[in-house]
Amino acid sequence: xxxAPAEEMLHGPADRAEQHLLGAVAALPSGRAAEPYNEAQDAxxxxxxxxxxxxxxAHEVVRGDSxxxxxxxxxxxxxxxxxSEAAAAAASAxxxxxxxxxxxxxxxxxxxxxxxxxxxxxxxxxxxxPYATAAVSAP
Numbered sequence: 325x326x327x328a329p330a331e332e333m334l335h336g337p338a339d340r341a342e343q344h345l346l347g348a349v350a351a352l353p354s355g356r357a358a359e360p361y362n363e364a365q366d367a368x369x370x371x372x373x374x375x376x377x378x379x380x381x382a383h384e385v386v387r388g389d390s391x392x393x394x395x396x397x398x399x400x401x402x403x404x405x406x407x408s409e410a411a412a413a414a415a416s417a418x419x420x421x422x423x424x425x426x427x428x429x430x431x432x433x434x435x436x437x438x439x440x441x442x443x444x445x446x447x448x449x450x451x452x453x454p455y456a457t458a459a460v461s462a463p
Contacts (some may be wrong), residue, residue, distance in 0.1 A: 338382035345375040349453065361436075363415075366408045369446065373401035376430050396452035404445035411438035 349372055353365055376398055383391045411434075417423075418431035 331380065334382065334386050338379075338386045341375070341379045341382045341437065345379045346371070346423070348372040348375050349455070355446065355450065360439050363408065363412060366404075369401065369404050370408075373398075373405055376401060383385075393454045397454075398448050400445050400449035400452060404442055404449065407441035407445060409439045411435050414438060 325409060348368065352368055359365065376394065380390055380394055380398065383389075383394075414431045414435040418428050418435065423431075
């Protein structure tokens with residue numbers, strides 16, 4: 325097996341990576357079921373981001389170039405991660421003992437703004453995802 329070309333050896337793992345990605349996308353909560361301030365719903369999106377990156381890397385190795393169709397969904401998931409991390413940091417900072425009320429208010433506004441960015445990134449992902457769109461937008 326070691327003498328076989330890498331492309332032949334990697335088709336199986338690349339196909340599995342794609343199947344894991346498609347399964348993760350199908351398992352994402354729908355837009356109607358999502359609660360904007362439910363940070364527990366971020367985990368499946370972060371997992372999908374990692375699987376998309378893995379799939380894109382496998383595609384590059386097996387086919388020799390990246391899949392341009394997946395660039396926009398990848399950027400949307402990167403924005404999702406950044407916004408969810410910023411929202412979590414703002415929420416954590418707002419819980420700091422002896423924080424001034426004005427600072428706590430500003431952090432609350434920042435948290436809300438970042439959670440809206442999370443929702444916007446999810447919408448961009450749904451709109452730009454080229455496969456299994458029925459599974460992504462189902463109730």
